[in-house]
Amino acid sequence: MLWIVAAVAAARPALAQGPPPAPVRVDAVREEPVQDQRRVTGELRAVQRTLVATREGGIVIAMPAREGDRVKAGDVLCRLDGDRLTYLVAEANAAVELAEAQREERETLLVQAQTDYDALLDASQRSAANPKELADAASEVSAAKARLAQATVSIMVAKARAGLLQARLDDMVIKSPFDGVVVAVTPEVGAWVAEGDTIVDLVSTGSVEAWIDIPQENAAALVALVNAAGDKDDGARAGAVRARIDATGEMVELKNVRTVPVVDRASRTFPIVAVLPDQGIFKPGMSLTAWVPTSQVQPRLTVARDAIMRGPTGTFVYVVRGGPEGPGAAASASLDVLFEFGDRAAVSSRQLRPGDLVVVEGNERLYPGAPVMATNAVPEGQPAAGDTSGGPPAASR
Known part of the structure; x- marks a missing residue:
C-alpha cells in the first residue's frame, strides 16, 4: 500500500505541468484609418453577349461553329444554301x-x-x-x-x-460579329432556319464586367465615389470599391466605376458596373462579394484575416495573454467583422485593444486557455496602439 501512495505522489508534479506550449505565429491588432464599407453581392458578365441571328431563311449546309469554340470577328459560324x-x-x-x-x-x-x-x-x-x-x-x-x-x-x-x-x-454565310466563345448552337446541318432565327449564342472574350447591386440608401456615397474616381490611381485610394471573386478568392479593385441610374422596384437596389481585365480565370456568371465605402476615413481596429475563426458561437480570434518574453495562454475574443481589405479586416470588439497579439498560424488546434509560444516577432514598422498616421491602408493584394 505504501508504494502505491508513493507512486501517486510522484506522478502529481508531472500531471501539474500540463502539455507543452503550442508554437504559433502572431500578429498585432492595429488601429488604422479606414472607411466603413458595406458588403454587397454581384456577378461577372460578359462585356458583349448576343444571339447571332440570320438575315435570310434557308437550309443549313454547314455548321463549323460548335459549343466552346473560340472565334474571331469575321469567322464563319454557319452557311446556308444559297x-x-x-x-x-x-x-x-x-x-x-x-x-x-x-x-x-x-x-x-x-x-x-x-x-x-x-x-x-x-x-x-x-x-x-x-x-x-x-x-x-x-x-x-x-x-x-x-x-x-x-x-x-x-x-x-x-x-x-x-x-x-x-x-x-x-448573308447566307453568317459570321461572328466580335471575338468570343460559342455558348450554344441552335440549328444543325439540314435544318431549316427562317429569317431572324438564332444561330448561336455568343459571348465576348477578353475583359468582363462586374455588376454589383447597391442598396438605394448608399446612392450618395456612390455618387461621391464616381465623381472622385479620377483623382488618384495608386491602388490604395480611399473610396475604392473592392471585390472578391467567390470562385477564386482573388481580391480586385474596381476602377472606372459607372452607375446605372435605375433603382429596381422589388429590391430597391441599383447596379454599378466596372470592367475587369482578362486574366484567363474570370468567367461570366461567377458571383462576387464587394465592399462599398459608406463613410469618411476614420480609425478602426484591424486584424489579419488569417486570425479570424468561426465557430458555433460566432466569429472570434485567439489572443495571447501572458508575459511577452515567455509562454502565454490563448484566450478567445469575440468580434464582428465589419469589412475586409487586402489581407486584413476591420473589426469591432470589446475584448481587443491595439497592440494585442492574435494568433494567425496554428490557431486551428487551439482552445481557450491552451498554452502557446509565439515563434515570430511582431514585424517592425507596425503602427503602435493609437497610431493613425500614414493614410488608409492598401486594399489590393
Whole structure:
C-alpha cells in the first residue's frame, strides 16, 4: 500500500505541468484609418453577349461553329444554301449588262438625231429646209435625250437589284460579329432556319464586367465615389470599391466605376458596373462579394484575416495573454467583422485593444486557455496602439 501512495505522489508534479506550449505565429491588432464599407453581392458578365441571328431563311449546309469554340470577328459560324440566290445574282448582273448596252445604243441614236437636226438647221438658215422637218428633228433630239436618261436610270435600277441580291447571297454565310466563345448552337446541318432565327449564342472574350447591386440608401456615397474616381490611381485610394471573386478568392479593385441610374422596384437596389481585365480565370456568371465605402476615413481596429475563426458561437480570434518574453495562454475574443481589405479586416470588439497579439498560424488546434509560444516577432514598422498616421491602408493584394 505504501508504494502505491508513493507512486501517486510522484506522478502529481508531472500531471501539474500540463502539455507543452503550442508554437504559433502572431500578429498585432492595429488601429488604422479606414472607411466603413458595406458588403454587397454581384456577378461577372460578359462585356458583349448576343444571339447571332440570320438575315435570310434557308437550309443549313454547314455548321463549323460548335459549343466552346473560340472565334474571331469575321469567322464563319454557319452557311446556308444559297444556290437559288446565286442564279438570281447572275440574272441581275446580266440585266445590268443589258441596260448598259441599251444606253450605248441610245447614246448613238442621240448623236444621229442631233446630227440630222444640225443639218436641217443649217439648211433652214439658207431657206432650203421645210420648217416642219426642222421641228420634227428637234422633237426627235428631245426624245433621244429622254430615252438616254431612261436607259441611265434603268442601269441604276439593275445595279441596285443586283447589289441587293448579292447582299442576300452574302448573308447566307453568317459570321461572328466580335471575338468570343460559342455558348450554344441552335440549328444543325439540314435544318431549316427562317429569317431572324438564332444561330448561336455568343459571348465576348477578353475583359468582363462586374455588376454589383447597391442598396438605394448608399446612392450618395456612390455618387461621391464616381465623381472622385479620377483623382488618384495608386491602388490604395480611399473610396475604392473592392471585390472578391467567390470562385477564386482573388481580391480586385474596381476602377472606372459607372452607375446605372435605375433603382429596381422589388429590391430597391441599383447596379454599378466596372470592367475587369482578362486574366484567363474570370468567367461570366461567377458571383462576387464587394465592399462599398459608406463613410469618411476614420480609425478602426484591424486584424489579419488569417486570425479570424468561426465557430458555433460566432466569429472570434485567439489572443495571447501572458508575459511577452515567455509562454502565454490563448484566450478567445469575440468580434464582428465589419469589412475586409487586402489581407486584413476591420473589426469591432470589446475584448481587443491595439497592440494585442492574435494568433494567425496554428490557431486551428487551439482552445481557450491552451498554452502557446509565439515563434515570430511582431514585424517592425507596425503602427503602435493609437497610431493613425500614414493614410488608409492598401486594399489590393
